[in-house]
Amino acid sequence: MNLAPFRIEQYYGRHEFTAELMFSSSDAETITIGELLALEPGAADLLAVQRLGYTESPGAPSLRQAIASIYEACGAADVLVVAAAEEGIFAAYHALLGPADHVVVETPCYESALVLARSTGAEVTEWHRRYADGWAHDLEELERILRPNTRLVYVNTPHNPTGTNMSRAVLDRVVELCAERGAWLFCDEVYREIEHDPGDRLPAACDLYERAISLGSMSKTYGLPGLRLGWLASRDRGALDRVLDFKHYTTISSSAPSELLSEIALRHRDLLAGRNRSIVLANLPLLDAFFERHAQTFSWVRPNASPIGFPRVEGVGEVTAFCERLVTETGVLLLPGTVYDEPEHVRFGYGRANMPEALARLESWLG
Ligand SMILES: Cc1ncc(COP(=O)(O)O)c(C=O)c1O
Incomplete structure (x- = not known):
């Protein structure tokens, strides 16, 4: 690679x-950590007795449950915990994509979304947004660049680096275009829940479409990147199983103290x-x-x-x-x-x- x-x-x-x-x-x-533990009586005791053994590869069941509470249509079994969003992008791309595939990546973007897509051997086309157009999403261009072998579309909303949130109409159309082709929609939602007006919050992609994979993280909105903990949520369990098989070769399981601290933080998200x-x-x-x-x-x-x-x-x-x-x-x-x-x-x-x-x-x- x-x-x-x-x-x-x-x-x-x-x-x-x-x-x-x-x-x-x-x-x-x-x-x-002290401030986090102070949010909940008994949390410090939970940390003190946390065993430092391996955790379950898909993530601790109680953590997956806490993550699932963010979503409407996804339960704990639809959540796979990863060592931060970065591992989620790497593992999902490599588990799901190969040289025969075509991928669309919204740009400009967090660089790994583009570089790691290319590293799978898949052919990658950028769905480019331009400042001159007010960073608008050009849906006609997306339609033009999609192909019969487009297996996955990566979008990021709210968006790094522009800080703009996709409109609901654009998200719905992107879902429709992916569904017509049976493509996965990989929606990087690591900035979700920090919309400036909470009324602008979009539904999570995994709640809208069975082949959508929502990427979440403790790093951004909650300000806890030192936990190095993220997740993928999708009702496509076959896809999550493939990512889990890949994760066995990257981290096997996440950090036990990070899982516990993340679960506590999510109760106060x-x-x-x-x-x-x-x-x-x-x-x-x-x-x-x-x-x-x-x-x-x-x-x-x-x-x-x-x-x-x-x-x-x-x-x-x-x-x-x-x-x-x-x-x-x-x-x-x-x-x-x-x-x-x-x-x-x-x-x-x-x-x-x-x-x-x-x-x-x-x-x-x-x-
Ligand atoms: C859009 C986007 N996705 C993923 C990540 C990676 O986040 P994490 O710290 O959870 O690995 C970042 C970090 O900047 C990001 O901006």
Whole structure:
């Protein structure tokens, strides 16, 4: 398997743990283990007696039950726990796809969605969204690029990097097009539940279509990426069984303490998501005002979900050099759009409580 380097992770690998202020993170504000355990009487005792043996490969039954409560039509048996969403993408693609297959991937995207699809040997076509079109989903283009051997369509909503949520009409049409061809719809929903207006929340794809696979994660909305825990939910048990067979060659089973902590966190997911939504809603107007003051430099399609956005940036020279200069001189980390093949954009993150400080530093640096 020949994998192109993961440019987002390479860039973060260089800066994430040395930059003073993250201003591009896709994971919302985190909490400590102590704060998590304090959410529930008896939780600390549960952790203390948690055995450090292997766990069940599909995930602890009680965790799968807690995850299933997120969905309408999926039960615990329709959930497969994975070691973070990243493993879910890798294992699902490799379990379900091969060189005879065609795959459609919505772009720009979290890089592994594209690179790992290619690594299966399948032929991959990008369903590309453009800033000039307001990041609209071009359904006619999707229809054009679908083929009789299209086995899987990857979409991501709410979307990394634009922070936009798909409309219900688009999702319904995507489901219809997949259903006509019997294709899997792999819907990356790791930013679900942090829509800025909860009324915009879409149904999970796995609740809409039997061959949809919804990807979920503890990392983003709940702000708990250190748990390294995610899941796939689908009523296509045959597909989940194939992914499970693949998982036996990657992690076998997930981390026992992470499974327990995730289950506790999911019992309080409304509280964790609500707290992070409040941070997002407090930070967004500050960014709006900043972009207004710097309208010659930044312009964006205002995000309506997630803790990230992807403005266009002009007049700052090459964006990677701009971001490198910024982090070196101020300790503030933005993510250059070059890692998404979008060299006129930068990714901002506004899900952290200290965003106003990062913004103030950026603004005084810009002068
Ligand atoms: C769209 C998308 N999918 C999957 C992932 C991977 O998430 P995890 O930390 O759960 O592996 C990310 C992380 O940035 C993401 O943005």
